């Protein structure tokens with residue numbers, strides 16, 4: 520059995536960053552930026568008023584001072600003239616500050632009468648003017664790669680960049696296997712259960728930036744598995760679920776090898792997830808996940824998400840770990856790295872659930888973290904820091 524770190528290295532070696540495509544901003548959320556974005560203008564392009572009020576010369580500011588109002592500057596329609604001593608221009612938020620003016624008094628601090636305005640209150644410390652280029656300047660760049668956030672999209676739009684270059688989404692064929700499975704909503708036979716982790720993995724893949732395709736359930740027969748594999752060949756990644764262990768009906772590796780799969784590894788020293796398998800099948804990487812629902816989901820977090828990020832060009836790195844103090848004593852670990860379903864309490868301390876069976880989706884759903892126990896880690900006391908992965 521290889522370690523989790525070794526298995527991840529093999530998976531990174533089986534995969535590579537994908538090509539790119541261009542998308543409009545309305546399609547760019549959560550995609551991975553693949554080429555830097557360069558501002559095509561200054562923002563603001565002119566010194567702009569930050570408030571509704573009067574633009575005038577700061578040198579003229581004095582309590583009770585009165586000004587001649589010589590015109591108006593609105594957003595989208597500036598004032599063409601120049602403000603001289605004793606003059607003011609009525610101005611609105613976002614409007615260009617007219618030549619000659621270097622201060623905007625907010626209208627609440629003035630009294631207007633006819634074509635005159637008088638300062639009444641405190642006129643404040645700031646000039647209420649946003650400098651030209653104060654947000655960004657033409658030629659400023661946002662570097663790639665990065666996962667594009669809603670704020671990034673607003674920034675790109677302001678930079679007058681309507682389309683961006685992103686990494687192609689990895690297509691993932693997700694293949695549930697097993698005679699016992701029916702789809703959610705169907706009526707299971709007496710010995711059947713409802714396929715679940717295929718749906719959980721579908722959600723995990725979408726959130727990680729992949730384009731998952733849920734394939735029909737492959738039955739525990741070589742011909743059925745081969746048929747579904749043949750439908751999945753154009754994917755970047757083929758993920759099978761179940762049939763990975765040593766039972767008479769665990770036929771995934773045999774069927775994949777019959778289709779030309781070159782195996783990279785089988786079995787990882789971890790709990791849950793031991794019967795994990797990986798290889799290359801034609802142009803696709805293949806990962807065979809164990810069928811137990813929690814095992815498949817944990818392997819999804821620990822292996823599949825980092826592989827998707829690698830394919831998106833976001834680097835080849837394990838899931839980041841945080842640290843929290845133990846809420847209680849825990850016993851020594853066995854020889855496999857243990858990813859314990861755990862919860863963080865309000866004080867930030869972490870405690871593993873008492874039930875760690877890899878079939879218990881209700882426990883996984885109630886967990887907020889995977890507490891990571893290194894192989895053969897000794898018993899640990901309440902208060903000791905332990906590594907965890909947030910869920």
Ligand SMILES: Nc1nc2c(c(=O)[nH]1)N[C@H]1C(S)=C(S)[C@@H](COP(=O)(O)OP(=O)(O)OC[C@H]3O[C@@H](n4cnc5c(N)ncnc54)[C@H](O)[C@@H]3O)O[C@H]1N2
Pocket residue numbers: 695696697699700712713714715716717760761762763764765766769791792793794808809810811812814877
């Ligand atoms: N003699 C041994 N038996 C087992 C070993 C072992 O080392 N020696 N390993 C155990 C471990 S650990 C795991 S994990 C499982 C993994 O087995 P498989 O990958 O072959 O999975 P299946 O047998 O097909 O299914 C296991 C379990 O999960 C249910 N399942 C499968 N697919 C789904 C799905 N899409 N949605 C919901 N549930 C699913 C399936 O019905 C089984 O109950 O093997 C142990 N055995």
Ligand code: MOO
Pocket residue numbers: 789790791792793794809811814815877
């Ligand atoms: O590895 Mo199995 O995944 O322990 O349940």
